[in-house]
Amino acid sequence: MTKVIAIGAGHGYNTPGKRTPDGEREWSFNNKVVGAAIDYLKKYEDVKIVRLDDPSGKRDVPLSERTDKANQANADVLVSYHHNANTGNWGTWGGTETYTYVGNWKGAEALAKEVHNRVVKAMGLRDRGLKKANFHMLRESKMSAILVEGGFMDSKTDIKKMRDDNVLKKVGQAVAEGIADHLNLKKKPEPKPKPKSNVFYRVVTGSFNDKENAEQRVAELKKKGFDSFIDVYKK
């Protein structure tokens, strides 16, 4: 059975406020992680991906539109990816935290654990743990839903990781692997590499006793745009 994965980068490129003290956009960081996660999820069998934000970043898709889309698609899981902020000025706080909706939600909590632990490792930052919150994305979605805050945009330590595309790519892979683990997804078989061979195939258009006839054939081929040469051999 196909598993449906709803995933989105928080906000849009131009959402007011959602930026580092230097003006870098939260959506851009979120988008890099989500893009890498989607690329990696495509390596698994029987997966349908529903992207909840605008992949161009131009539109900040309203939260109700996002959860409606996930609910209508009958998604099995929902992952909303974000980066945190504290004061908006550079500071020494930092770390990764993952949210599920208030109350006991076994499926969501299991998904949170599987994704969070991998994201913590990939970011290499402080583990702030699993938390509960009454967020729209968690409350209004019918499936197991989590919201990840990868790091703090206004942290002098976290920003170094967020500015490293290789780190964010690894984090995306971590998110995908966490989801895959939770849904028991199977990897598609790797395409077989073509066997290398030392055999070459030569095209022959004629053998002639008379050299002139051979030269004439070369001229005919040249006229038609084919390169050829005369190979002399004895029978």
Ligand SMILES: [Zn+2]
């Ligand atoms: Zn956010």
